Amino acid sequence: MKSLSYLNKYLFKYKWRLLLGAIFIIGSNWFKVEMTNYFGDLTDDLTGWETNGDPTLLLYKALKAGGYFMLLSLFSGFLLFMTRQTIIVVSRLIEYDLKNEIYRQYQRLSFSFYKRNNTGDLMNRISEDVTKVRMYLGPGIMYTINLTSISILVIKNMLDVSPYLTGFVLIPLPLMSYIIYKVSSRINKISTLVQEEQSHMSTLVQETFTGIRVIKAYGRTQEIEDKFNASSENYKTKNMKLVLVNSLFMPTIFILIGVSTILSIYLGGLLHYNDQISLGDILKFIFYVNMLTWPFASIGFVTSMIQRAAASQTRINEFLKEEEEITNTNTTPFSFSGKIEFRNVSYTYPNSGINAIKNLSFKIEHGESLGIVGKTGSGKSTILNLLMRHIEADSGEILIDDIHIQDINLDDYRNQTGVVPQDVFLFSDTIRNNIQFGCMDDSIAEKQLIAAAKEAYIHHNIIEFKDGYGTLLGERGVNLSGGQKQRVSIARALIRNPKLLLLDDCLSAVDTETEEIILTNLAKKKITSLVISHRISSIRNANIVLNLENGAVIEQGTHKELMNANGSYSELYKKQLTEKED
Template sequence: MSSLWRLNKYLYKYKGYLLLGFLFTVISNIFVIIPAQLVRVAIDYVVESFSFYQMFEQGGDAEAIRGAFLDFIFVFGVLILVMALLRGFFLFLIRQTIIVMSRHIEYDLKNEIFEHYQKLPLSFYRQNSTGDLMARITEDVGRVRMYFGPALMYGLNLLVLFPLVIGYMLTVNVPLTIYSLLPLPVLSVSIYIVNNMINERSEKIQRSLSELSTFVQESFSGIRVLKAFVREEDSSQNFAAASENYKDKSISLTKVQALFFPLIMGLIGVSTIVTVYVGGMQVIEGAIGYGVIAEFILYVNMLTWPVTSLGWITSIVQRAAASQTRINEFLDEKNPIQSTEDLTSPITGGIHFDKVSFVYPDSGIKALKDITFSIEKGDSLAVIGTTGSGKSTIANLLMRMYDASTGDIAIDGHDIKAYDISHLRDNIGYVPQDVFLFSDSISNNIGFGLDHIPQEVVEQAARDADVYQNIKDFPAGFDTRLGERGITLSGGQKQRVSIARAIAKDPSILLLDDCLSAVDTKTENVILNALKGIMQGRTSIVISHRVSSAKLANKIIVLDDGVVVEEGSHEELMEQKGTYAELYEKQTQAGESMEN
């Protein structure tokens, strides 16, 4: 329960709903007790009145007396009906307060988790799967909502109804109260055991359903690969096996659930029999009237569901506590990447790396080793290297996705850690190596970096990235909606849309992280020529394994295994006949071979 205590802030926030729900619970239970008392009075009145009526049956007043009796019974019936309607009305109000409160708390908790997720560093997402992140914000929050909704509602009802009903039963007849309530603890324990069995099987079903959903999602996302390798039949067989597993677990749950209501009805029957037997003996002895037996049977039925729900409530609370523990694990995660001064001064783009080293915290891989370089404001730098040389790590450090393990990074003479993080990233136009486009229109994808962006700016960015004509060729043009992860577009088109997205925000620093890897040589040359104009007047870093991209930059550094092995202009590096010259010759010869 300790994990759930931190959610008390929400109960305080919605205390109005909670207090009203408690008040309505008390009132509704009062209207539960009164009808049972009316039934007792009505039955006793009928029994006594029938004997009285028999005395006057032969007289002339028999019809008048009979009519008076029936009128009296009718009044009792109307009163009981009115009590039932009033109880129903207040039950409606209980749900409109307690359940509505739980929905508000669910909404707040989901927003709190999602907002916290977005504040966490990139390392957090490398260490946790997307499925697990989604499960905690959906399934786990749903279980916590059950704690604040049904569990709290029925728990309050139990706390109010028990003292009212049992207290009144004891004032009427102590022995009959004890005997009539004997089966209820057995019922509660039995339901608790059955509920645990149901929950255990439900957990297995949930995991099976999650695996089934993941399989289907991957099959649909990779449908091109499935068709290309003619694996449709194999995929169908795997799906059938996963479905069979899900079906078996569902049937197993159904068998346990079949015990639920027979168990309840059986123990209610036992309690009713005990009440009738003990009450009948007391009626024979003249200790009570017939109406008391009927009243106690009604009370036993009133208490049955609250007692039954006790096991169910306990199970809900346990599941909610387990889920909140999982949620708290992520909510307790802290982002070590913080701004030291929240600096928001204009960024012009002077960049300096001073003996920067970096080790990835999750894998322990040392990506950079004491690298030092500078870029003047408005200048351009190409970072060239093979796969795994540490090129993309420079981009991650400059975007403050990570902080350097050792060394310093400065922008415009200020430590990068001094800048407000959002302000820093707003001033960097980032084109990642792995392009991600949202399932939205092309126009909204290009304008993603700003809140409100004019259409003409979007179109100009598309022209600069050499994707304008491709977009116009679509029937819906810029309003074309992309499929999941931009599947509507080719690889090259996706990368050019990603470039247009970076350009559209008019950044001070342009950061291109191997963004031309999916385009052919001809398209690469067109984009490079377009980028020459875009890069004028702004600091630009071009990260690539292709030496052809280096022609954009005034200065080139060559990375190998996280170390700067060469530095200079294209001509200077070619004269050195080192790593860069070797890469240039290999890639040039490979390009010529492909053309031939």
């Protein structure tokens, strides 16, 4: 339960509305009790009418009672409406705040957090867990205030009539709360299972959609269908169970109300027979018991609701507590000239224990280019992650314009760097917006957009599409080829006029002629660049080339020097040349 105390700050924020809501509930209950008392007394008043009654007086009394009843019902109903307008609205407002808080946290957290958590789980926290918490905040709080206020009002009135009868008719109520609690817990448990099966089913379906080509090509439609049927069958069975338990809910309440009503009539009748209470009192009791039923039933399901909310809030808190590993400590504006240096940098991935970078040192002066070659897994992308400060070096220093990377304004530095990551990511949006994403200024001129696309040698492809730059990419849009995606991604990096350009094997799907054109375009721009590739043709014109193996530099020099050295670099080059000729 402690986890829910996190929400107190929000409850405090909306305290006035909540207070108002509580007043409305109490008011609504007060009217209900008043109505009952009025009718009880009226019954007593009218009991003797046949003997001494005057028909006109009776009509008058009946009409008055009807009017009074309508008036009180209207008041009570209006207050009920206002209760929902305050308390349920507060729960929605808190839901909104909480979702924003969680989303902000998602944006803050770094790279390694996303490696550790899966997408489905992160989505659940912001949707399902928040929903469960809202149930506690809205109905949970509303029913609790309702129970407390109506119990006090009704029991006080009951005791005024007959403490003896009160004792008896109240006996079944706690029993009902307990049974409802058990039934609710069971319903929640099965609901969770049903939800799990449902998400399993949607994952399966989603995968079928994305992998439909592979599935058809391998002739595996039957297997997938069987899998789906099994999951669907499972879902049905669990749902049936849920229906069964759900159908116990209302009958349980009705049986127990029935028992209380019978007790009121039977015991009340006996008391009336002994002239201890009036007929009207019995009537009041029947109404009282009915008024208490729903609040007492709510104890059961509110308890179970709070338990679920607490479990969800624990999960939310766990993640809100998560500390940002990499923070920007410096907010003074930073103007980057484009000089970078690694000094004895080492890095081990904490989750896999792989020592990806070993004692690495290199330097790139302003306007120079550095090429890095090496087999897959040699640590090339890790260098890029270190340079973008997605991860923090274990030892050694990374200097940006001769300043320690941890001491510069990270946001400014990143804004002046253009990264083309190894796995291209394009949004399901137009080509224009995908390229424009690279610059902060949304009102960028068409001229600049086209210039960047031309430098990335993609402009001529784009204008071939019917919608040109307005062509939609992604699921419902056009599918670009691997090489086209890479070039759009390069254009995105170029449009921001970076001081440092980081290319991570982003010409791998581009043929060597196109590669040559793009590299020549980039060389003209004279920006500091770090080009990572497994293909020597991409980096042969770099000012300096590092040949990486298992996270360590094994050779270093210009293309010419390395060729003359006749080491693994020249061997790799010769191998790639023959491959190209094949």
